Amino acid sequence: MVDLWMPGAARHDVGDHAPTDPTYPARAIAHITWDKNASPSAPADHISFETLLSYFTGSGVQMAPHLIWDPFTGQLAQLYPADSRSKSVVDLPGGTRTNRAGKYVIQIEAVFFPYTRYNGKVYATLADTPCKGWSDINAWTRSLGIADAWPMGHPTDFTPHRSESVWETAGGWYAHAQVPENDHVDPGSWPSFITPVKPPQPPTYEPFPGAGFFVAGRKSPIIRAMHARLVAVGCNHYLSSADADVWGPGDERSYAAWQRKLGYTGSAADGIPGPTSWTALHVPNV
CATH class of the missing domain: 3.40.80 (Lysozyme-like)
Known part of the structure; x- marks a missing residue:
């Protein structure tokens, strides 16, 4: 409207x-x-x-x-x-x-x-x-x-x-x-158009899928995106990049390293994502 x-x-x-x-x-x-x-x-x-x-x-x-x-x-x-x-x-x-x-x-x-x-x-x-x-x-x-x-x-x-x-x-x-049919000669000048300012768009991150999502053998592009982010933040404890979209031991080791990097210890750094650490990881939306 x-x-x-x-x-x-x-x-x-x-x-x-x-x-x-x-x-x-x-x-x-x-x-x-x-x-x-x-x-x-x-x-x-x-x-x-x-x-x-x-x-x-x-x-x-x-x-x-x-x-x-x-x-x-x-x-x-x-x-x-x-x-x-x-x-x-x-x-x-x-x-x-x-x-x-x-x-x-x-x-x-x-x-x-x-x-x-x-x-x-x-x-x-x-x-x-x-x-x-x-x-x-x-x-x-x-x-x-x-x-x-x-x-x-x-x-x-x-x-x-x-x-x-x-x-x-x-x-x-x-x-x-x-303008046709008119005889005026104004305005003589006019200001330039203003380039529209687009508000900055916040990055779109993958919402936390829930702790129950991360089970052995789970295959998902979300896991692949998480894998890439863990490597990017220096928490690469993967033995290879094969099956990067499948949850496995390498994901647990790497995610535990991320949790420790955030200051978690003991059972809080068990390698299973939680909502706070997941949000901090900024996994791109897939």
Whole structure:
């Protein structure tokens, strides 16, 4: 089950939901708000997240995206659920359904314009900013099945690159400058995709099969795996490696050496595996 509302984003549902068109692949559209025209010689102060949120939930609701994202603070607000179209691109009657062309068509407005001044520093492009919150956005869009790919190229400038045939056939990420029927040239840049971090997987070891398992003549791949581990930990008291999968005297001698290595003495080092010593041996799962 996917999250239609992004975890961690403030929910400001503006209503007026409408279905998307799943005959197209899932995609995301990258925008910047471009709410000021600044330049290298005349930078302008950052417009607050709250100001843009107020606009898109008020007088600008007819142009509202799914997500509003402040790359300086990491603030996020979501205005539509993922399975509804939003309204940040032109969608002409009778043409490609730009706002709806995909199982999901997630539109993201970064609160940014070129040469934004924030805390005294000027940022020429969105990718220059701290991009706080981007990893969370990327993880969420990936969970919706939106590929980490730019079919028309990762945006690096403010020029349009549009192909309706690519748009209609390829899922992934698109700049506003790449969406058919539109004339905007943003976002100019966008942060790189975040490589998913896979949690370390603990080794899988063979569970203790019970003391009654270890009887003369027992044949099992578990015994072969145990044999190899006893050799690996320096407790090799086998006369040969023949019949390594059959429990016999060599196994008892070698396992007793392992028990002594763990500090067991007397009858506790009798060569018959117990749960504690078995767990410590890390016999691979077979």
